[in-house]
Amino acid sequence: MSLIRHVPELAIKSKALLPNGEDFDVLIAGAGMAGLYTAWRLQNDGLQSPQLKKLADARPDKRLKIGIVEFSDRVGGRLDSVIIDGMDNVPAELGGMRFTESHQLLNLVIRDLDLEGDIGPFDMTANSQFTLRGERLDEAAIRNGEPVPYNLEDAEKKKTPNELFNYAITKVVGPDALSYTDANWQWVKENFRYSDASGVYDNAALYNVGFWNLLYQVLSNEGYDYCWDGGGYNSNTINWNAAEAMPYMLTDFSVTPKYLCFKDGFHTLPATLAQRITQGPAPVPIYGGTRLVRFDRDAGGRLTGEVAATADASLRGRFSTSYLVLAMPRHSLELLDQDTPFFNAAPVQWNIQSVLLQPAYKLFMAYEKRWWDPELFYRGPTITDMPLRMTYDFGTEAEHGGAPGDQRALLLASYCDMQGASFWSVLERGKVHALPPSWSMTAAKGGAPAPESMCRMAEGMLKKSFKVDGKEPEPSERVGAYYQDWTQAPYGAGFHAWAAHYKASDVMRSVRQPLPDWPVFICGEAYSNQQGWVEGALCTAESVLEDKFGVPRIAGLPDLYPLLTPPPVKPGDDEPFKTYLLRDTPNAF
Ligand SMILES: Cc1cc2nc3c(=O)[nH]c(=O)nc-3n(C[C@H](O)[C@H](O)[C@H](O)COP(=O)(O)OP(=O)(O)OC[C@H]3O[C@@H](n4cnc5c(N)ncnc54)[C@H](O)[C@@H]3O)c2cc1C
Structure with missing residues (x-):
């Protein structure tokens, strides 16, 4: 019988409902990274905000009254680690698993929390293996001209899927695009106009163009399918905002940055933050298992x-507060009572609906020993068009400091998004729904042990994916399996992407306070310049603290580091402070 346990550090000690009638200065809804960071900063520096200082001065103890309500029983939101079969040295990262040096705010927080010793490299393969349309390929072979099973045009050949993305983007914006900084891209977003020969687009701003629509025009249909199948993430190839998609694709998945990770699991970060904020002279309470239902304004x-x-x-409580911070993604916002003056206001809905929901699913499987070739399938991603999509070898206990000779190995067997997630979700429940599906608390509880049907389905695909010289390997004894589907409530998505027809740089600013006369602020990854990354959650939270509360910038973060989008700089012009979405940057610590 396999032993699977959640890391205890994320559990919220107090599961008591918010006391009825509690009166806050700042109430934060959501104890994910954006909410925890907001509370931590307010606890440390909140009194430097003139408006918050006034509120604190009015209290007998001269302290700000801050609280967090959290839907689930744990902090961390989309950062969560589980330990399978007692493999403490190889945590299964159900949500975020890596970051880069270019994530300057995240690196600063790690330094401030004295967690630098907990960081290590997150290795990736230098030669991804693919199984596409039943054929085994690898990056090096593709570059050497090995034919891929797609009927590509000549200019599309000898390119990996990521290189084909680059080709498509440079075909639109020009060859220099590969070296553009974030500020150069901002200039492109604001000034570049796209026209095509068939007249669909005539001087169109890129944010009015869908990325799929654009790829359809600059790639062959087979070229697009090759990118879709071989890119690993389907969320990158959907019809999102082309202006945002292009820099994201170029820097995110095409130039391999140096990835880092928390050796004991990414949960270390929210767990440490939660520990800090709930202790000390002015502790911030976190009310676990407590969801915000609705809010309004009273007569005053x-x-x-x-x-x-x-x-x-049926267990309810009421509160009042001077400020409310909604540190949660789009679907969570939409689960709040929408029939209120706030949510009925058009600007609120316009802002909230500016991002697309991107389902995401992870299945971890642990084995008594590796049954795949460790060199060929080193780390990952190993990519296939089968619903597994991406596979990562997380290593063995022995390799990560466990007992020498402990060969138990952890495999991120499936990391998939968009419709891939729906393939697995039908396998995840018992045969009969006992409750309405929307009431499922599986995601909020942090996932669940994977049923046998799911494991067998995955192993059938893994055998094909790990095939060498036409021979499928046989799985060794499975010691545990666990999955998380982030599509379920309250998340509704693993990550988010800007919708076309929205100027993201404007929405990033307006969504923070959609109604100027309501002291209600929204922050988190969903509406950030680094969607899909913890850095995005932190930067939007910091931006609310600075611009809405008047809290000075966190010490150590360069003044010019852009929390949202940087000021535009025309390519070729001087730039005092260069940043790149994911590439290692000259300004990094
Ligand atoms: C599969 C996957 C892989 C990822 N990989 C990476 C990676 O490698 N690196 C990286 O940096 N990032 C990664 N990310 C993204 C990263 O996890 C997120 O960007 C980040 O954790 C989001 O933080 P957040 O605070 O914005 O939102 P969340 O983490 O979603 O937090 C929102 C919180 O609000 C709570 N909540 C919702 N509704 C209510 C309510 N009504 N009342 C009270 N509380 C409520 C939720 O329970 C949750 O705790 C990944 C995400 C996923 C899903």
Whole structure:
């Protein structure tokens, strides 16, 4: 019987419902990275904000009254690690698993929390293996001209899927695009106009163009399919905002940056933050298993609202607060009572609906020993068009400091997104729904042990994916398996992408306070310049603290580091402070 346990550090100690009638200065809804960071900064530096200082001065203890309500029983949101079969040295990262040196705010937080010793490299393969349309390929062979099973045009040949993305993007913006900084891209987003020979687009701003629509025009249909199948993530190739997609694709998945990770699991970060904020002279309480239900304004203009126990909707409590920070993604926002003056306002809906929801799913499988070729399939990603999509070898206990000779190996057997997630979701439940599917608390509880049907389905594909010289290897004894589908409530998506027809740089600013006369702020990864990354969650939170509360910038973060989008710089012009979305940057620590 396999032993699977959640890391205890993420568990919220207090599961008591918010006391009825509690009165806050700042109430934060959501204990993911954006919410925890906001609380930590306010605890340390909140009194440097003139408006918050006034509120604190009005209290007998001269301290700000801050609280966090959290839907689930754990902090961390989309950062979560589980330990399978007691493999403490190889945590299964259900959500975020890596970051880069270019994530300057995240690196600063790590330094401030004295967690630098907990960081190590997150190795990736230099030669990804592919199984596409039933054929085994690898990056080196593709570059050497090995034919791929797609009917590509001549100019599309000898390119890996990522290189084909680059080719498509440079075909639109020009060959120098590969070396553009974030500020150069901002200039492109604001000034570049796209026209095509067939007249579909005539001087169109790129944010009005869908990325799929664009790829359809600059690649052959087979070229697009090759990118879709071989890119690993389907969320990159959907019809999102082309202006945002292009720099994301170029820097994110095409130029391999130096990836880093937390050796004991990414949960170390939210767990440490939660520990800090709930202790010390001015502790911030975190109310676990408590969801924000609705909020409004009373006759005097003060925010009032209602919370409920997540596990029992009949248990309710009321609160009032001067400020409300909604540190949660789009679907979570849409689960709040929408029939209120705030959510009925067009600017609120316009802002909230500016991002697309991107389902994401991870399945981890642990084995008594590796049964795949460790050199050929080193780390990953190993990519296939089968619903597994991406596979990563997380290594063995022995390799990560466990007992020498402990060969148990952890495999991220499937990392998939968009419709791939739906393939697995039908296998995840029992045969009969006992509750309405939307009431499922599986995601909020942090995933679940994978049923046998899911494991067998995955192993059938893994055998094909790990085939060498036409021979499928046989799995060794499986010691545990665990999955998380981030598509379920309250997340609704693993990551988010800007929708076309939205000027993202404007929305990033307006969404933070969609109604100027309501002290309600929104932050988190969903509406950031680094969607899909913790850095995005932190930067939007920091931007709310600085611009909405008047808290000075966190010490050590360069003044010119852009929290949202940088000021535009025309390619070729001088730039005092260069940043790149993911590439190692000259300004990094
Ligand atoms: C599969 C996957 C892989 C990823 N990989 C990486 C990676 O390698 N590196 C990286 O940097 N990032 C990665 N990310 C992204 C990263 O995890 C997120 O960007 C980040 O954790 C988001 O933080 P957040 O605070 O914005 O939102 P969340 O983490 O979603 O936090 C929102 C919180 O609000 C709570 N909540 C929702 N509704 C309510 C309510 N009504 N009342 C109270 N609380 C509520 C939720 O329970 C949750 O705790 C990945 C994400 C996924 C899903």
